[in-house]
Amino acid sequence: MINMKELVIETRNLSKRFGDFIAVDNISFEVNKGEIFGFLGANGAGKTTAMRMLCGLSIPSSGDAMIAGFDVYKETESIKKNIGYMSQKFSLYENLTVEENIQFFGGIYGLSNSDIKEKGRALIQKLGLESESRKLVGSLPLGWKQKLSFSVAVIHEPKIVFLDEPTGGVDPLTRRQFWDLIYEAADRGVTIFVTTHYMDEAEYCNRICIMVDGKIGAMGAPDFLKKKFRASSMDEVFYELARGAQRKDA
Amino acid sequence: MLNITPNIIVKASQLRKVYGKEKTVAVDDVSFEVNRGEVFGLIGPDGAGKTSIFRMLTTLLLPDGGSAMVDGNDIVIDYKKIRSNVGYMPGKFSLYQDLSIEENINFFATVFGTTLEENYEIIKEIYVQIEPFKKRRAGKLSGGMKQKLALCCALIHKPKILFLDEPTTGVDPVSRKEFWDMLKRLKDQDITIVVSTPYMDEANLCDRIALIQKGKILSIDTPNAIVAAYPDALMEIKADNLYYLLRDLNAYEYTLSCFTFGEFLHLALKQNNVNSKLELNTYLTSKGHQNIIINPVTPTVEDCFIKLLHD
Amino acid sequence: MKFFTNWHAVHKEKMHNMKRLISFVKKEFHHVLRDPKTLMILFGLPIVQIMIFGFALTNEVKNSKIVVLDQSKDASALQLLNKIEASRYFEIEKSVTSRDEMEEAFKEGKIKMAIVIPDQFQHDLLHDNKATIQIISDATDPNTANMLNTYVNSIINDFQSSLMQGTNIPYRIIPEIKMLYNPQLKGVHNFVPGVMALVLMLVCVMMTAIAIVREKETGTMEILLVSPFQPLMVIVAKTIPYLILSLVNVTMILALSVLVLDLPINGSLGLLFAVSTLFIITCLSLGMFISVKTQTQQAAMLISLVGMLLPTLLFSGFMFPIENMPLPLQIVSNIVPAKWYYIMIKSIMIKGLGFMYIWKPILILSGITLFFIVVSIKNFKIRLA
Numbered sequence: 001m002i003n004m005k006e007l008v009i010e011t012r013n014l015s016k017r018f019g020d021f022i023a024v025d026n027i028s029f030e031v032n033k034g035e036i037f038g039f040l041g042a043n044g045a046g047k048t049t050a051m052r053m054l055c056g057l058s059i060p061s062s063g064d065a066m067i068a069g070f071d072v073y074k075e076t077e078s079i080k081k082n083i084g085y086m087s088q089k090f091s092l093y094e095n096l097t098v099e100e101n102i103q104f105f106g107g108i109y110g111l112s113n114s115d116i117k118e119k120g121r122a123l124i125q126k127l128g129l130e131s132e133s134r135k136l137v138g139s140l141p142l143g144w145k146q147k148l149s150f151s152v153a154v155i156h157e158p159k160i161v162f163l164d165e166p167t168g169g170v171d172p173l174t175r176r177q178f179w180d181l182i183y184e185a186a187d188r189g190v191t192i193f194v195t196t197h198y199m200d201e202a203e204y205c206n207r208i209c210i211m212v213d214g215k216i217g218a219m220g221a222p223d224f225l226k227k228k229f230r231a232s233s234m235d236e237v238f239y240e241l242a243r244g245a246q247r248k249d250a
Numbered sequence: 251m252l253n254i255t256p257n258i259i260v261k262a263s264q265l266r267k268v269y270g271k272e273k274t275v276a277v278d279d280v281s282f283e284v285n286r287g288e289v290f291g292l293i294g295p296d297g298a299g300k301t302s303i304f305r306m307l308t309t310l311l312l313p314d315g316g317s318a319m320v321d322g323n324d325i326v327i328d329y330k331k332i333r334s335n336v337g338y339m340p341g342k343f344s345l346y347q348d349l350s351i352e353e354n355i356n357f358f359a360t361v362f363g364t365t366l367e368e369n370y371e372i373i374k375e376i377y378v379q380i381e382p383f384k385k386r387r388a389g390k391l392s393g394g395m396k397q398k399l400a401l402c403c404a405l406i407h408k409p410k411i412l413f414l415d416e417p418t419t420g421v422d423p424v425s426r427k428e429f430w431d432m433l434k435r436l437k438d439q440d441i442t443i444v445v446s447t448p449y450m451d452e453a454n455l456c457d458r459i460a461l462i463q464k465g466k467i468l469s470i471d472t473p474n475a476i477v478a479a480y481p482d483a484l485m486e487i488k489a490d491n492l493y494y495l496l497r498d499l500n501a502y503e504y505t506l507s508c509f510t511f512g513e514f515l516h517l518a519l520k521q522n523n524v525n526s527k528l529e530l531n532t533y534l535t536s537k538g539h540q541n542i543i544i545n546p547v548t549p550t551v552e553d554c555f556i557k558l559l560h561d
Numbered sequence: 562m563k564f565f566t567n568w569h570a571v572h573k574e575k576m577h578n579m580k581r582l583i584s585f586v587k588k589e590f591h592h593v594l595r596d597p598k599t600l601m602i603l604f605g606l607p608i609v610q611i612m613i614f615g616f617a618l619t620n621e622v623k624n625s626k627i628v629v630l631d632q633s634k635d636a637s638a639l640q641l642l643n644k645i646e647a648s649r650y651f652e653i654e655k656s657v658t659s660r661d662e663m664e665e666a667f668k669e670g671k672i673k674m675a676i677v678i679p680d681q682f683q684h685d686l687l688h689d690n691k692a693t694i695q696i697i698s699d700a701t702d703p704n705t706a707n708m709l710n711t712y713v714n715s716i717i718n719d720f721q722s723s724l725m726q727g728t729n730i731p732y733r734i735i736p737e738i739k740m741l742y743n744p745q746l747k748g749v750h751n752f753v754p755g756v757m758a759l760v761l762m763l764v765c766v767m768m769t770a771i772a773i774v775r776e777k778e779t780g781t782m783e784i785l786l787v788s789p790f791q792p793l794m795v796i797v798a799k800t801i802p803y804l805i806l807s808l809v810n811v812t813m814i815l816a817l818s819v820l821v822l823d824l825p826i827n828g829s830l831g832l833l834f835a836v837s838t839l840f841i842i843t844c845l846s847l848g849m850f851i852s853v854k855t856q857t858q859q860a861a862m863l864i865s866l867v868g869m870l871l872p873t874l875l876f877s878g879f880m881f882p883i884e885n886m887p888l889p890l891q892i893v894s895n896i897v898p899a900k901w902y903y904i905m906i907k908s909i910m911i912k913g914l915g916f917m918y919i920w921k922p923i924l925i926l927s928g929i930t931l932f933f934i935v936v937s938i939k940n941f942k943i944r945l946a
Contacts, residue, residue, distance in 0.1 A: 042422035043393040142297050169296030169419065169448045171463060172552050173559045176509050183493040198449075199423055200512040204492065222513060233512065235423060242424040308787045310945045329943075334789040344780030348595045349588060360584035361790045363577040403784070 006033040007066075008159050008191045009054060014063035016049050023049040025214035026063065031207075033159070036182065036192040038202050041211030042242045047195050048164070050211070054193070055162055056080055068159040081110065084153035084190075087164035091149030094138030098129055101137055102152060109156035116155075123151045143174030147181060154185050161185065163194040167201065179204055199235040208234070210241050217241040259321050259411055259442050260284035260307065266315030267302045267465075276302045278465035279316065284411075284444055284458075289437055291456030292446040293551070299465040300446040301341060304415045307444070308338045321410055334362070337409035337441075341416040343396050347389030351380055351399055354388055355406060362407035372439060373402045376432055394425035401432065405441075412436065414445040418452065430455045450552035461555050468558040476554050482506060482518035485527070486547040489539040498537045502530070509556060514543075516553055581790055585798035592772065593802060599768065603806060607760040607814050611753065611822070624884065625673040625709055626654040628666050633682035641694075641720050641734075645676070650712040667699055668918060670908065674698045674709050686724075690732050697739045701911045705882060710738055753818045754906035755879030757837070758899040760814065761807055762873045765841055767865035769803050769848030774861040783945065792943045796852070800845040807841045808834070827913030836909065836923065840902040843926050846933035847898070853940045873899040901926050 009031035016024040024046045031037045041047045052058040054067055056076030065072040068082040092101045102123065106116035124133050127147055137145060146166060154161050163182075167175045179201070186192050194205065202208050202222060209219045218225055218241055222234055231237045260283065267277040277299040284290040292300045305311040307320055309329035317324065323331045345354045355377075359365050370377070380398050383391070388399060397417060404412060414433075418426040430452065433443055445456065453459045454473045461468040461476070469476055489495045496515055499508040504526075506518040519526055527544050534542050549557075593599050627645075631638050646653050654672055657663050666672045677695035679685075685692035696713055698706040717734050724732045773796060776782040785795055811834065818824040826833065847869060855861045874880055876890070877899035883891055894900050901922035908914040916923075 042424055043420075142295070165420075171295030171298075171448075171555075171559065172450055173509075173556050174295070176556075179510060180496075183496070187493065197420065197422060200451075200510075203512040204510060238423050239427065242422065245424075305945060310783060310786055312944060330789075333787050336787065338784060338787040340780050340783045342780045344784050346588065346592070346781060347779070349591055353588070353591065357584055357588050358784070358788075360581055361785065361788050363581070363789060 008033050008068050009193070011065040012063055014053065014065050015061050016053060016058065017061045022214055027216050029209055029216065029219060031191055031193065033191055034186055034189045035207060036186050036194065036205045038205030038208040039193060039195045040202060040208060040238060042245055045211040045245065046214040047211055051162060051164065051195065055083060055085060082159045084156070084158040084161035086149050086153040086161070086166055088166060088168045091145060092137045092152065095136060097136055098124065098133045098148065102155065105152045106155055111156055119155050123155060127151060143170050146170055147178055150178065150181055154190055158190065160191040160193055163192065165195055165197060167196065167198065199233065199238060202234040210238060212241050212245050257286050258283045259286045260444060262307065262318040264316035265303065265306055265313050265318055267306060267311065268314045275465050280467055282460050282467065282470055284442060286442055287437065287440055288457040289433060289443045289445065291453055291459040292462055293450060293453050293459050294462035295448050298462045300462060301415055304413055304446060308336060308413055309333055335409060337404040337412040339400050339404045339414045339417055341419065343400060345388050345400055345403060348387055350385050350387050352384040354399060355402055358403040359406045364407050369406055369408045372408050373405050375435055377402050393421050394428060397421065397425065397429055409441065411442040411444065414443065416446050416448065418447055418449060450555055453551035461558060463559060473551055476551060477549055480549040480554050480557060483522045484547050484549050484553065485517045486511070486514035486545050487517050488514050488543040489534065490541050495539060498534065502533060507560065516547065582794060582798050586801045589799060589802040593806065602768065603764055603810065604813070606763065607756065607810055608817065610756045610760065611814060611817055624652045625650060626671055627651050627674040627676060628654050628663055628672050629656045630660065630663050630675060630677045631656060632680045633678050635683035637683040637686055638678045644720055645713065645716055648712065648716055650709065668912070668914060670904070673705060686732055690730055691735065693735045693737055695737045695739065701907050752879065753814065753824055754903050754910060755877065757811065757814050757906060758877055758879070758902045759873055760810060761841055761844055762869055762899055764807050764810060765803055765844030766848045766851065766869045767862060769800055769845055770851040770861040770865050771858050773799050773852035774855055774858050777856060778858055786943065793938065793941060796849055800849065803845060804841055808838065811837045826910050828909035829915065832916060833909050836905045839923065839926055840898065843898045843930040846930050846937065849937040850933045853937050872897045876900055877903045879903055898926055898929050
């Protein structure tokens with residue numbers, strides 16, 4: 001077991017206001033290295049806003065946050081070098097081939113050419129895409145695209161990878177293959193920060209944070225939360241929490 | 251005489267849809283029937299062809315093969331009749347964001363040649379939930395409220411059949427639950443509902459379902475019958491480290507299939523006998539797993555879908 | 562009995578259709594009035610443009626057609642006219658014999674200038690050492706008029722000095738300059754019609770195309786198709802608000818021109834509005850055509866800008882004189898609707914001409930409109946893809 005916990009995400013009283021509207025309201029939490037951290041919440045609970053601040057894309061209104069050891073106010077560029085990001089909407093360039101996408105993103109993440117070549121080959125081999133490597137990404141099935149874009153998002157071995165609903169609309173088999181990739185990366189020490197609408201996926205996380213009205217409604221391991229809310233599944237926990245929510249979408 | 255039984259409201263026969271120069275087959279000879287008054291679910295991932303099927307049935311696309319009847323009307327020949335008589339809610343929120351709730355409803359009511367007052371009964375239960383915000387523009391509504399509004403607009407002309415294309419995609423679990431409750435109440439008003447969803451857990455809320463992948467229907471039946479047809483004995487297994495558990499079970503020589511299902515893994519063995527559980531426990535203990543729980547479990551629709559995908 | 566019920570049903574359906582249309586138009590107005598950006602383009606743009614284009618731009622003029630009314634028919638006159646003819650700026654269209662004939666040529670818009678050489682030109686010059694010559698310009702385009710005057714003056718000076726060569730008699734030719742239609746040479750006279758063409762083009766073509774394509778993009782077209790609403794009615798209903806708003810726009814530009822820029826409207830106001838309505842419908846039909854052919858708002862905007870607005874700027878004749886363009890471009894300019902509208906507006910507003918002088922552009926515009934309406938209807942899809 002790890003004795004000295006290495007924190008890769010640390011927030012204290014982090015808030016984001018848009019005018020009168022408090023999208024994220026004083027959230028404080030920590031995420032350990034190699035942890036799979038699930039970030040849940042109803043639409044409009046503040047998930048996306050919080051995630052943007054953690055990625056260095058949006059400056060907080062108040063509070064502190066350190067991401068991979070860097071400050072979200074002053075060192076956003078360093079943060080971006082140390083994280084990977086993947087969302088359901090934007091993943092890869094559809095009109096570039098698998099290889100070209102790997103080259104492009106490897107280049108963006110600052111890998112050397114030899115690194116790109118080597119890691120690209122390993123990645124293609126692992127996903128079994130050898131015969132597709134010169135095909136346009138647009139022609140691949142959605143499941144493969146998602147797996148590929150996750151692999152690309154961690155090609156530079158980032159400390160943290162942020163996944164925004166990575167498995168939306170994917171078939172159940174591919175969804176599980178996708179989680180195999182997540183587990184494997186976490187096992188290598190990559191911290192996973194993931195949002196999802198599938199409650200069964202919440203169970204796969206080491207710890208979960210459920211946002212309600214911009215605040216942390218509940219946080220802890222799935223088992224702990226189920227006991228706390230006397231629920232038989234995460235679905236019930238979520239329902240219990242979100243039902244009490246005052247606001248829904250922004 | 252009509253050549254279909256009056257009880258069948260939608261009949262698709264070998265529907266086919268092909269796209270583009272590369273002739274990508276989106277819908278591959280799909281046939282199914284929907285009974286009057288039931289909730290029929292098309293269940294499958296993105297790209298399975300659900301939307302193409304919906305668009306053909308709502309006369310928005312011409313099939314490249316096969317035919318279909320909706321409430322006794324052919325989707326190609328009698329498209330005008332179908333257009334006036336069905337309710338349709340596309341996958342994307344498709345109302346006017348810059349019009350208020352009230353304006354949207356009134357507009358669609360006029361388009362269908364009716365008024366809110368005339369068919370108030372049918373949408374009442376849904377409408378009262380959004381009525382307090384009726385002056386608010388649709389663009390400023392929450393996801394759940396948008397959905398309710400869209401449903402009101404699709405119902406305003408009292409259609410006999412409602413086509414809902416992925417109404418719950420991207421919606422949080424709470425709103426999803428609410429939405430399905432609304433559908434149940436609509437069903438009680440004798441409206442046939444054809445709905446598509448990528449969420450397997452919603453399958454149980456339908457009367458009958460069609461599992462669909464890559465344009466082909468894998469299975470059509472009631473959720474219970476589909477589950478009952480699952481061939482293997484299934485166990486749910488849990489231990490402290492789920493990832494290592496999965497890895498070790500996949501390496502286990504008797505494993506037929508093993509997948510994560512929430513906090514448990516669902517395991518099917520190549521052969522199952524009285525000693526299986528004990529042997530499994532011994533194997534896992536030898537791999538160093540702790541707090542092992544092994545129980546028999548009834549399969550879910552998702553198990554069935556994975557099984558069908560695997561074959 | 563059956564006929565009666567049938568008639569009743571048809572009548573009821575018609576009533577419904579009317580109601581649908583009205584409700585659609587109402588909705589469309591909501592869209593426009595609630596979008597500040599649309600409102601800016603609609604009403605802010607014309608004001609800004611009228612002001613900006615008040616500052617004239619200069620352009621070189623070549624081979625301008627002129628007529629000559631030579632009343633003296635003597636050697637000196639001939640010599641002068643030959644000199645004018647020889648310059649690259651002028652081309653003598655014909656010699657006329659009466660002032661009436663000359664005026665007719667102006668009204669037809671064929672000529673830019675007329676030169677009247679009085680009786681006894683040579684006699685005056687040789688005996689009094691001083692003769693007058695009348696130069697009449699069409700000043701609806703004040704830049705061109707000014708430039709042509711300068712050119713003709715320099716030619717006359719040149720002629721004068723060649724006469725004085727070898728003698729010390731101070732021969733003097735005094736040009737009397739007369740500006741037709743626009744005596745104060747106000748640049749705005751030229752630009753107001755241009756801005757009108759430009760604004761209407763922008764509002765009607767681009768905004769209608771975008772408004773229709775937006776329904777496709779947001780998916781509302783999908784819902785409307787799966788309804789008893791006649792698909793084509795969607796398009797018709799979309800255009801009506803823009804027709805009305807464009808007429809408001811025309812009124813606004815004209816009011817601005819009269820009140821702020823002191824521009825007179827010499828012709829019939831009714832004809833002006835009738836012609837504007839025709840041009841608006843032309844533009845709407847173009848917008849319809851673009852919307853039928855494109856799937857995204859971006860594409861609709863790009864095509865409208867590059868395909869419609871640019872040609873309007875280049876070929877309508879208000880920025881660059883069409884007469885100076887190479888022949889192929891002159892031919893191309895004929896299919897640009899704004900060119901014909903510009904001609905008509907200039908004729909009515911500034912020259913004060915009536916229907917008889919503009920029936921040809923009217924006919925051409927009507928033809929273009931009909932063409933685009935037919936093509937749009939033919940290409941309209943009652944289904945997706």
